[in-house]
Amino acid sequence: xxxxxxEILANKRREIAALEKTAPxxxxxxxxxxxxxxQAALSRTGETALVAEIxxxxxxxxxxxxxGDPCALGRIYEAAxxxxxxxxxxxxxxxxxxxxxxxxxxxxFLPILRKDFILDEIQVEESFVLGADALLLIARLLSGRQxxxxxxxxxxxxxxxxxxxxxxxDLSKVLDCGAEIIGINNRxxxxxxxxLQSTLDLAPLIPEGKIIVSESGISTAGxxxxxxxxxxxxxxxxxxxxxDPDPTRKLRELVLAGRPPG
Numbered sequence: 001x002x003x004x005x006x007e008i009l010a011n012k013r014r015e016i017a018a019l020e021k022t023a024p025x026x027x028x029x030x031x032x033x034x035x036x037x038x039q040a041a042l043s044r045t046g047e048t049a050l051v052a053e054i055x056x057x058x059x060x061x062x063x064x065x066x067x068g069d070p071c072a073l074g075r076i077y078e079a080a081x082x083x084x085x086x087x088x089x090x091x092x093x094x095x096x097x098x099x100x101x102x103x104x105x106x107x108x109f110l111p112i113l114r115k116d117f118i119l120d121e122i123q124v125e126e127s128f129v130l131g132a133d134a135l136l137l138i139a140r141l142l143s144g145r146q147x148x149x150x151x152x153x154x155x156x157x158x159x160x161x162x163x164x165x166x167x168x169x170d171l172s173k174v175l176d177c178g179a180e181i182i183g184i185n186n187r188x189x190x191x192x193x194x195x196l197q198s199t200l201d202l203a204p205l206i207p208e209g210k211i212i213v214s215e216s217g218i219s220t221a222g223x224x225x226x227x228x229x230x231x232x233x234x235x236x237x238x239x240x241x242x243x244d245p246d247p248t249r250k251l252r253e254l255v256l257a258g259r260p261p262g
Contacts, residue, residue, distance in 0.1 A: 048258035053238030
């Protein structure tokens with residue numbers, strides 16, 4: 001395992017332990033807002049939907065954009081045609097904050113994916129209370145039993161799960177667990193190298209009826225057109241939007257590329 005990933009997971013387990021002791025979200029946040037349908041947002045026939053990500057930093061890229069108001073970015077993404085928003089909430093390594101979720105949920109009408117390293121049921125409960133509509137579950141980091149348990153809890157709470165894979169082994173695991181929305185991460189978490197070929201290789205192996213989301217390394221209209229031609233239902237784009245001085249223009253360019261010609 002890459003030392004950066006090991007450090008991230010060790011820190012996340014410390015956060016979970018603290019959350020289990022205090023469960024501050026139960027006291028500080030009121031009743032969650034109604035859950036929005038993340039799966040339906042990605043299901044428009046013939047189109048590659050854009051999930052626009054709010055991510056201020058990453059272990060591999062460092063600072064991507066100086067931290068600003070996530071709600072302002074959410075409004076930009078919604079107006080530019082995103083079908084959903086991904087909010088990275090890890091504090092230490094991505095300069096995120098789970099506390100941004102409730103404000104963002106009240107600001108936009110799009111479904112919101114909480115993107116974090118979800119390892120424990122208490123994080124699902126926290127996400128539900130904070131207003132997430134969907135969660136990222138990374139198959140590589142979870143046993144089959146853990147993944148099945150977290151997927152079941154998401155279903156019980158009405159949350160969608162974007163279940164992420166990077167290999168055939170991951171794919172077998174998520175299919176055994178009944179995942180419906182399958183994200184293909186073009187970034188290898190073992191090396192942090194990115195290659196769009198990961199989606200091109202794995203997407204044809206996913207059974208018909210599943211929603212495929214390509215993640216990481218997507219930056220151009222040509223990337224989106226290639227994914228659409230290969231049948232990928234959605235693409236999650238973060239760094240390319242956050243680095244662009246005009247994210248509205250950039251996102252509109254990608255949204256247009258995801259639509260059928262004419």
